[in-house]
Amino acid sequence: MSASVLHSEVGVSDEKQAAAKSAGRRFGALVVRLGAIAAFAAIMAYFVIFAPGFTSTFNLINVVEQSAILGVLAYGMTSVIIGGGSDVTEGGIDLSIAANMGLCAAVYATLLSMGYGDFLSVLAAIAVGIAVGALNALAVVGLGILPLLATLAVLNVAAGMELTLTQNTVVGASSPLLGVLVSGSFLGISALAWALIVFSAIMIVIVHGTSFGLRLYAAGGHPEAARAAGISVPFYVSFTYVLSGFCAAVASILTVSRLSASTPGSGELLLSVLAAALLGTVFSRRFVPTMGGTLLSVLFIGLLANGFQLLNVSSYWVNGVQGALILLVVAITSFARGSEGSR
């Protein structure tokens, strides 16, 4: 992608120089990827040595559990960025995903508390999540509204509906399904951790193992070329927003199980979801969003918070260090990529 951008922006470029540049960039990219992984490893090594109990199986499963909600949401966001292109103001983005999760959680918990069974309640939550996603798709694909703007408006609608439904209170919930998610385990791994593992496997296979995923990348990477190749770009872009809504619904069931309730304030997760999805690009060879990269960055953020907790560092530091790390990683990345890819 960087090479094509370079050519289209510069127009004419000395081929020899371009070749040298691209070789240099490939080397730089390698250094960055190794550097990012080395930084990752160094921080983990520090925690392993100095944080008591960091490597215990119990603790690591705990981290995976804590990362499940962020992970599922980040997959939704990643798919939208893949399908819509990674330009942040014009490309794909779903600002409504966290508010959508809050709405789905409220629907799920409210229906359970009204005595409807798990089946109907889960179905309703998923229907709401998909409906919000479809509204985003309609706005972005059908009406041509900028994704940033369309999903911002939908964010307000979803957050407002959650507030009207719950009157800004905690809605307690319990059900057989939630019981399984809270206390069930298989092969010594808890149900919530399994949820992340299974969901990750499905997403990685769909996006990186099928021709469907390949066409999705084509739609986001170069829409004109994709259209010329016979790919229905609007379908793929719409699909990512609906998928994002579905992810929000799945995450809502996980969050209700973790808190035994739906609670206000889920919108605050939005920035972490964005950070996870964008940070994940560093772990890919060509700096594109990938599901594996997103998983790594979600686990990284989870391990960071966990390590700080074990080291007894105030939780007030976690956001700041997370922010600084994002900047560090991205700065090294853009340094190696050269200036042309940074905008």
Added chain:
Amino acid sequence: MSVSANDNAAKVGLRSFLAKYSVVIAFAAIVIFFAIASPTFLTPANLFNVLVNNVVMLAIVALGLTIVISSGGIDLSVGVSVDMASMIFVMLLAAGYSGVVGVAGGLGAALIVGVLNAILITRLNISPFLATLGVLFIGQSTQQLATSGGQPIYLTSGYAADQFNAIARTALFGAPTPVIVLIVLVVAVHVLLHRSVFGRYVQAMGAQPGVAWYSGIRVPRELSMVHVLCALLAGVTGILLSATVKSYVPLSGNAFLLDAIGATFIGTTLSRERKPSVIGTLLGVLLLAIVKNGLLLVGWNFYWQQVGIGVLVFLVLAASFGLRRAAH
């Protein structure tokens, strides 16, 4: 034949007219609706209240974002600039310093945020979205650490505090002081963005960054200026906010972010190329403020207001983008 062609042309013309002015039309319709629905809506007291409490602070933040978005970037850390200015301003006044020192300190804090953004974006080549997202996280931690987890700081006494509160609440030349500040800033940013060389550079960077660079525009310098200006404007809001409520509440500035982005982009529907403009941004801010106030007066509860605003913004955008698409 020619009649139907004329007819078509007229239809297309009407559509693009509606698309261009959908915000203005929506704005007028909403004002008329609320004027009929609520007897208190059009009273001077209510309009004054809307202007001072809902418009001024959001508008100043949105002005800063208008500059940044014109340059093709984004600033997610405006809330941090608001908060840092507010925090330092209140801390200095609480420690007994004079108002001048307080204002200088507050603006200085916002300046630091702006310079940090500028360095990250122009020197380290980080995309504006990620750079300011990182700064947002760091700013949140900084505030939590400085206030032991988010304790508000109240200005209970002190000459300077009372004086500032009085200034924020009294009128100058018949208009409340914050409104005067807003008018001055609106004129200044309008001239800067639409009538100055700097403004032309900013627009050029937003339209074609590569071409701007090859045309000899010193992109890093101008971009730095853009981000510093945005942070300073947000800092002004922070100081006005603390002066009005006589306190600093940590992490409260983030509430401006999404509304300011929304207002700026609603404003872009005014131009064919969807460029941000000062007038458009002001219209966007007024639209959001009027709807919030109107729904309150009509008796909708706070929760439904958010749904109402979301639906309304969605409809305005749908009209503008959808009609324009149909016109082409």
